Amino acid sequence: MECSTRQEGKFMIVTLAGEVDLHYSPEARKQILAQLNDKNHVLVDLSGVEYIDSSGIASLVEGFQLARSKQLEFGLVGVSEAARQVLELARLDKVFQIKATIAEFIDH
Amino acid sequence: MSTSLALESIKPSDLPAPPQAALEMLRACSNEDTDNRTLAGFAESDPVLTAEILRVVNTPLFGIGKEVTSVRGAITLLGSRALRNIILCLMVREAAQNHTRENFDITLFWEDSLRRAVAASILARACKLDKDDAFTAAIMQDFGLLVLFYLNPDTEVSYSELRQMNPQARRDKEMLLFGLGHDELISVMAQNWCLPNELAEPLTTHHQIESSSSTMAKILYCVDWVDAVFNVANINQTIQQCRELLDQLLDIDEDQLQEIFVALPEKVAQAAHAMGLRIKQQSDFEQLMRQANSMLAKENISYQELTWKLEKTIAERDQLSAELNREIEIAQQVQRKLMPEARDASFPIHGLNLPARTISGDFYDVVELQNGNIWFTIGDVSGKGINAGITMAKTVSLFHCLAKHTQDPATLIRMLNNEICESTTRGIFVSMVLGIYNPADKTVQLVNAGHLPVIIDDLNKGIITYPSSDQPIGILANTDYQAYPPISLQKGTLYLYSDGVTESRMEDGEMLRQAGLIELIDRHRDIPVHERLEVMVDEILTETSLHDDLTLLLLEP
Structure with missing residues (x-):
């Protein structure tokens, strides 16, 4: 898994790529939570995700819950087909704010 | 330098x-x-x-x-x-x-020279050579070193440091310091001193014993090692080397060498007196050996201590590991106890849970109500390990308890969600299906909260799936969940399963997926329901090893 962060507008973009599984999701979780604890609005870019398991989804859920408690924005962007299937199957598309591009979040 | x-x-x-x-x-x-x-x-x-x-x-x-x-x-x-x-x-x-310099302690030099001389005379006698020649040659043996120090007054290493090395290392160091060995220098001096050949030859060749045929040269080389025993830090190793050398070069056995060591201090003192030289009181060999043995004992003790500590640590680790395994085993037993026991063939619901790890994140449960209705559920906690196991235990317990107070799936899942939301950490959530079966009219009412699609194999309508209509529980409190309208199972069987089933890898490496499961259902439709469950699980497991918790539940009126 690759994990990187960058700023765009008011958002910190955390980009996850490759396989986000039990082995790598702790790193994803660490990056997401660190940004939120620094009081940043966070978008997680999932465009490069080839596989995501429930531990990876749990990292996103934890990010969602923390953002909510801190009244910060949290969204998913560029969700890959592999990630989309998992999110839709569990109806997590009802939980997360999901948009195709970062611009859509910024313009919102 | x-x-x-x-x-x-x-x-x-x-x-x-x-x-x-x-x-x-x-x-x-x-x-x-x-x-x-x-x-x-x-x-x-x-x-x-x-x-x-x-x-x-x-x-x-x-x-x-x-x-x-x-x-x-x-x-x-x-x-x-x-x-x-x-x-x-x-x-x-x-x-x-x-001809001495500040960094050349002449007392130590005489001590070494006399020790070599005495040892050489004893060895010469044992080898049937002239003992006085041997004594004299050994007295002259390291004279070249004194001269080298004299010619190089600024030598950075002192004689007292040099003598603590074993003879081979000391000779190498000499070459490094002076570019010349004491044995080479003595060849120049031999002429000046009118040295007879029987002395000059062994003095110049005692460091090339491999090519020298002179027994006297071998004696001189050996007495270097004998002397070293009294000077080096690693006495035991040097004694061992000394034994080997004397045995190989002079055929002197261990007992003879021991006698030499024991005789040396007194004879050295005698020789010093004869030559009018002052040297320090010589430690006797027994005292030296006592020191060496106590060093060896100390090393042995610390080695034994280390071994003992290591053994103790391993034993502690094994004990902790055994304790942990016992704890995990207990947790596993508790989990098993939380899931219903197998029922006889007449009971409509049959389930099976196989944990891939010792602690399962999957669960299923059945609760019979007094009015004859039966609650059932299947679920999967996100993530693995103890965290997932504890959440699983809590969810099952809550289900088992709360199911007795309502007959409405949407109400029950809402209650469960609010309870789980209060206690989960690290983004853990639970995908689950729960439903209530009415044996009287053979209908089920169910809600799918983020779980895999429910499959109903209906003899008239074929396969019908009921995908998740709502999100898993444990994410957001006060969420509204919608139950599916009542579903008739007059001619149908309901299948609930975890992703351990659909993500099982088949022989070709591909996952079973929902399509594979449906094909499996199709093939085993005619087997009685309580047997069908085991046949299906067996078939999945013959093709794959268990990578994930595997749970399957069948409801057939």
């Missing part, structure tokens, strides 16, 4: 030389034609030398028994060769006193 010396650049005048009278005597001693009277005449022309010769001869070292009062008498008793050797030793002593 001192400037290294080239052998050819050293002039005889740079080197210590004996006084003229002594030199003439040495020449005369080496000449077989010289008679005792002439020889005595040479010696007596130098009163100081005469006095010294007589003093040496009358010491217990020679053990003559009666006092010798003239050089002539000494020659008569000992022979000209012995006289030559006495003169040589005295000359070395004089030259050494006049």
